[in-house]
Amino acid sequence: MEGQVLLTAEDVRLSFGEEGKKRVDVLRGVDLTLKRGEIVGLVGPSGSGKTSLMMVLSGLEKVSGGRIDVDGCDIASLDEDELTLFRRRHVGIVFQHFHLMANMTAHENVALPLGLLKDEHAWEKASEMLDTVGLGNRLDHYPRELSGGEQQRVAVARAFVGSSKLVFADEPTGNLDEETGHRVRDLIFSQAEEKGTSVLLISHDKDLALSCTRCVTLKEGKLKDMGDD
């Protein structure tokens, strides 16, 4: 399976605002392919459209033009509910600001995607996953009772616990200190390797991006391989 293309983005465009002066073209025809099990680092200056690209690739934002094929499915043509179901089955996301459910325990947060998949063993699998990320003793803790690093590990566990073939990690270490950041990065890499998951890792940190299988740069709404610079 490794080496097969999982995601293909062709001429993806994203614009905000009306036609004319106020219109902002965030993505101006991005082409990207992601193979199964591949970890691709995405770097670029602030405002270059990294998060926007993650949003459209994960189906959180509708593209203005172009085509995104994930495992044979053109997600640009899906409606809101179909996109949601697509995310449920295929996508995990790790945010810079964690975005855990503040009123759910770590255990509940991780069990959530499994519950949506109607997995009968959701709670057991969530426990195991939290064990794997080193938080087996914090199952009943609420996010506010966890440190930033711990919260991000819960977010990583939530992203990898289901049947996701594709995980997007948007500045996963941006809010963490260097050491904690490295632990989270290692966790993502080890989970991706273990599960054969493709990862698009967005970061300001070139070192982090360079530790990925491949690294691409987004500049002025267009994507280039690092080697092109």
Next chain:
Amino acid sequence: MINFLIFRLAFWELRGRLQGMGIFVLCVALGVMAVVSVGSMSDSFFQTLSRDGKVLLGGDASLQKRGGPFGEDVRPWLEGEGVEVSSMLAMRSMMVKEDRSIQQLVVLHLVDDMYPLYGDVELEEGEWEDVFSEGEGGLDGIAVARELALKWDIEKGDKLWFGRKLFEVRGIVVSEPDRNLRFGFFGPRVTMMTGSLEGTGLVEVGSLVRYCYRLRLGAGANLEDFSRRLSEKFPNPDWDLRTSENVDPNVENSVELVTEFMTLVALTIMLIGGVGIGNAGRAFLGGRLSLIAILKCLGATRREVFWVCFLLLLWMSFLGSVLGSVLGVLLPYVVLPILGGLLPIEVSPMISWSSVILGWGLGFLVMLIFVWISLSLATKEHVGRLFRQNDGLVVWKSWLEADLYAKLGTFFSFCGLTLVVVWGLDHRDLMLSFLVGVVIVYLLFYVLGRCLMGFLRKIPRLKDFFMNLALSSLYRPGNMTVAVLMSLGIGLTVLVSIAMVQGSVLQTVRDLEGSDVPSFFLVDVQEGQRERLESLLDVGGIADDKRREALFSPILRARIVSMGGVDVEDIEVPPDYNWVLEGDRALTWDDTPDLRDDNRLLKGEWWDEGYEGELLVSFDHGAAEAFGLGLGDSLGVRVLGRVFEAKIANLRGVRWESLSMNFLMVFPESSFRGAPFGYLSSVYLPEGELTLFEKRVVEEMPNVTPLRLDGFVEQFRRIFEGIALGVLVMGWFAILTGVVVLGGVMLANHEARVGQAIIYKVVGMTRKEFVRQTLWEFGLVGFVGSLGSMVMGSVSSYLVVTFVMNLDWRWSPEVALYTSLCGLGVTLCIGIVHMWYVQGRSVGLLLRNE
């Protein structure tokens, strides 16, 4: 001490961010508006009575009596005091058109040439003096009320029979000074000169006639001095004195009663608003935790931070009070003209400053009760924690974690509220019971919420994942379970309570309609008319199987002058039994009474047939209990000018609401032998024969006054439904406040819930699943709230109906059903609005703005 910088900091904060203030201000405003508007309407009524008392009464004072004219010494004494006296009579009579085509029972209002002492009589055309001048045909003139003229198409020049005499209509009355508050009878009025009564045959011995002197005191005379001198000169009068400062106690009592109920509901609205103030205050402070943290970082003490926050809340409370006062003051100007037709007098709206002050005071105290805890929680937290957990949850922690000063502050604020309510409003006992009741209901809903959360926490995980999510969201941190139950539950409880009280009273009325209520009471039947009256029962031969009977009881009019040897002047009259001492009551005598369900012997023995001995009396048990009378106690009654002392021989349980012929006092047959008396008759007839019977009675016995009861029950129902509607509207207003409060609860949690909804979306929850989960969540809490309200509302209505109204309480399943649906409907609607709003937010935009 607070310093100027604190004011400045609060001002800067207000200038910058008004977000989150709306619900807080609205909740204060609703409570203040309710209190101010009810107070203003009540004060407007009493102010109008006080200002226009002379015109409404028709004099500075009025003496009213039944059963015979005033003593011969009364008028000369009054005139000797420099008082101008206008003599009047009132009685019921049948008005018949000259060609006998119209018959209508009216109130005959007989006046002298002094009438009116105050104000003017306005006629459609012509002058008042011309009405009674000698006419061309030699007929006496009369003036007819406009509503009567419009109803029967009566015009000037028409001729009408009263008894055996024909009159000519010379005026159509548009307004009269004493039109609304009449003495004696209600109904359309025909005015004639007292002298014109001669030849009508309307007044016989024992006729139901009310006599009245309207008085105008001399210049500079003092009403209080005059009343004192009058009671000194006539120590045991057989009349009622009313003054322009006390125009109609019955109407005043009724208005007071309605005001009382409305005040209770207004207080409920204020307290429900309090929950909203509490929630909105928490949300407001929760949104300013970063401000608190920054101030603390910069070296502000906790006390200074507290004052900045308190000033912010105080400012919002001030805005709410201003808004509420303005609306509360304006409301009577809108409502009173609309209610005009339902009120006994035309009420001029006024601004009641005392109500405004009361509203502000209550609003301030309620605000204090509900914000102390959140102020404490918001300001006690360490800076680090405030920065680290900027989710606002700090202020939603349990009240147990607040400082002692905040708990004491809450307690003393509640004590202050209790003092203001108990001493600032009438009916202290009732107000105190109400406050205790509200606190109990609040506590019960709090406990219910906690129990529900505890129960949900304990139940094992369900198979249905979405149901699990819905149930667990009811006990997770930041849940709204208790807040929703408390804000919606208390309003629903009030509504259930009002509706069930209304249902019980209306059921009593319906029972009356279905029971054996007489068709007529005939007043003033003379001995020689009994036989003829019985023959009139066979009027049309319709429905021969129906009851057709006339029962007669001899009556004399009597006034109670002493109880247990104590003069009635010195007796404190129980509020529900003022009718016992007010004016004359009919007494009867009977050695072999017909003791029935509605007239049962409860204590003592009935005297033997043919009893001759010490004067005995059988008295109403309820009245005896109220006045503290028992068997063997004495009762002084004045009959035909003479005072008799009777010993209470037995007590009867009389069910007055049965409308059967019953008496307060029954004497042995030997008691008033030789006295001139009349009969009170209760007549039972099939429904289709009533009008014909009434017509024949009026034609043949002009002195007899028929009182038709078929319309009475209906009229009672209409009046009650009117009052109930007013209170019910206030009840719905309480629900509306609950909805606003709920809206506030939603808003307070809004950002957190939007955040949750977005994460749900990110991890793959579809809209349908989100809707299902939210509906389960809101539906369950709505259902529990409705159930709690149903139980608590039923219990409180049982207490009111059984112990305050002394009626049979009935549980209304339809009220229970409507309430459940209402509670569910409101919570689901709020849930749906919430979903609609949340679903409309762009996930990408929100995540990007993080």
